[in-house]
Amino acid sequence: xxxxxxxxxxxxxxxxxxxxxxxxxxxxxxxxxxxxxxxxxxxxxxxxxxxxxxxxxxxxxxxxxxxxxxxxxxxxxxxxxxxxxxxxxxxxxxxxxxxxxxxxxxxxxxxxxxxxxxxxxxxxxxxxxxxxxxxxxxxxxxxxxxxxxxxxxxxxxxxxxxxxxxxxxxxxxxxxxxxxxxxxxxxxxxxxxxxxxxxxxxxxxxxxxxxxxxxxxxxxxxxxxxxx
Amino acid sequence: xxxxxxxxxxxxxxxxxxxxxxxxxxxxxxxxxxxxxxxxxxxxxxxxxxxxxxxxxxxxxxxxxxxxxxxxxxxxxxxxxxxxxxxxxxxxxxxxxxxxxxxxxxxxxxxxxxxxxxxxxxxxxxxxxxxxxxxxxxxxxxxxxxxxxxxxxxxxxxxxxxxxxxxxxxxxxxxxxxxxxxxxxxxxxxxxxxxxxxxxxxxxxxxxxxxxxxxxxxxxxxxxxxxxxxxxxxxxxxxxxxxxxxxxxxxxxxxxxxxxxxxxxxxxxx
Numbered sequence: 001x002x003x004x005x006x007x008x009x010x011x012x013x014x015x016x017x018x019x020x021x022x023x024x025x026x027x028x029x030x031x032x033x034x035x036x037x038x039x040x041x042x043x044x045x046x047x048x049x050x051x052x053x054x055x056x057x058x059x060x061x062x063x064x065x066x067x068x069x070x071x072x073x074x075x076x077x078x079x080x081x082x083x084x085x086x087x088x089x090x091x092x093x094x095x096x097x098x099x100x101x102x103x104x105x106x107x108x109x110x111x112x113x114x115x116x117x118x119x120x121x122x123x124x125x126x127x128x129x130x131x132x133x134x135x136x137x138x139x140x141x142x143x144x145x146x147x148x149x150x151x152x153x154x155x156x157x158x159x160x161x162x163x164x165x166x167x168x169x170x171x172x173x174x175x176x177x178x179x180x181x182x183x184x185x186x187x188x189x190x191x192x193x194x195x196x197x198x199x200x201x202x203x204x205x206x207x208x209x210x211x212x213x214x215x216x217x218x219x220x221x222x223x224x225x226x227x228x
Numbered sequence: 229x230x231x232x233x234x235x236x237x238x239x240x241x242x243x244x245x246x247x248x249x250x251x252x253x254x255x256x257x258x259x260x261x262x263x264x265x266x267x268x269x270x271x272x273x274x275x276x277x278x279x280x281x282x283x284x285x286x287x288x289x290x291x292x293x294x295x296x297x298x299x300x301x302x303x304x305x306x307x308x309x310x311x312x313x314x315x316x317x318x319x320x321x322x323x324x325x326x327x328x329x330x331x332x333x334x335x336x337x338x339x340x341x342x343x344x345x346x347x348x349x350x351x352x353x354x355x356x357x358x359x360x361x362x363x364x365x366x367x368x369x370x371x372x373x374x375x376x377x378x379x380x381x382x383x384x385x386x387x388x389x390x391x392x393x394x395x396x397x398x399x400x401x402x403x404x405x406x407x408x409x410x411x412x413x414x415x416x417x418x419x420x421x422x423x424x425x426x427x428x429x430x431x432x433x434x435x436x437x438x439x440x441x442x443x444x445x446x447x448x449x450x451x452x453x454x455x456x457x458x459x460x461x462x463x464x465x466x467x468x469x470x471x472x473x474x475x476x477x478x479x480x481x482x483x484x485x486x487x488x489x490x491x492x493x494x495x496x497x498x
Contacts, residue, residue, distance in 0.1 A: 112279070113310055119331065205318070
């Protein structure tokens, strides 16, 4: 335990570095996969191709991808940007199918009614389809958060600092507490980001919150009013 | 006035939904399109706001071919009420009612103030304004749908089986409410239903359609009952049976009207 008390600063710093690697990757994979998911939903013929290609990304071994990426990006092997790109690609692979499902989950009646009252295509996407796809998109985002935070540790093997450095360092120097600290800190980070995303979802999608909390009360009220 | 001139619709798979329709929908009256499923009544309705474009012929509103009007702009000027209300589940009642004015760029404050008035118009309590649609009963949701349809004070109100999904008691209530509203507002209402009773109750003009998008008869309810155009219409409206085939019998010196099954329907007023 002594190791931990004398290295709290290092752990804190690595947590921040780890955040700086995973948060951009999480946001990027979300932002990229939403339009891909929408295309797969909108144009049926593209669905199989898009989802298969994105899904295949996940089959690339991570170490191989880390080493191959600099050849495309021109960056050094140890650049954190390479890692962020790799994590983004994996994130896309994880979320893109959910993203297509999210748009599928918007009821046809509601889309038609939005069109009928005069939404333009773009207005309908931003004002109706995207928010209503929100709950399913959030469930996909939560998986990406956990998988990205965990996968970012692999960067330590190629020399990009992260909480994973605690694994490699602890392993080389035989400090068990360091390894355990790395694992716990990674999990804490993942759970923290997950909780944050749920909170954000509640703020941005108040109708789902009311629906679940007051669902029963609303149903009871409905029955009373209907019979009155 | 809405006019259909030689309008047809054939879907890419070859199905003919509407077959060469000519009809005039008079202004400030309620016209009901009635028929069983597959009769093309909803397709015909949706041609008015270009949710469906005809494959032949023209649809004219006050002499202007709708094909020449931008669909989004056209739809923002026509009220639309559909089955299951079609409300946006993520918007509060007040924002749902204000949808179209907000799309048109009205200020939020003005749109909301007007939306509250519309809740009064359709007989809903203003306290419902901050609820989400899922927190309302089916009948209340349908009223919100009507309020949304009226929000830009359109000349034309399209209603696509609006009361099809509510129970019979609420439906009867909503029908009376629509008659009251129409008496006050005098819109050009085009109403789609498969229920002939509803059609006769609400329609100034009733258009009876049969499979394949053919119009069998377009006339007032009384004319249709008096002179059904053909056997299909007579059968569809049930002119020769049940509660429509009434006759008079004398009971203790008063003339009582009974239906085909012999059940008393009322007395003849002197």
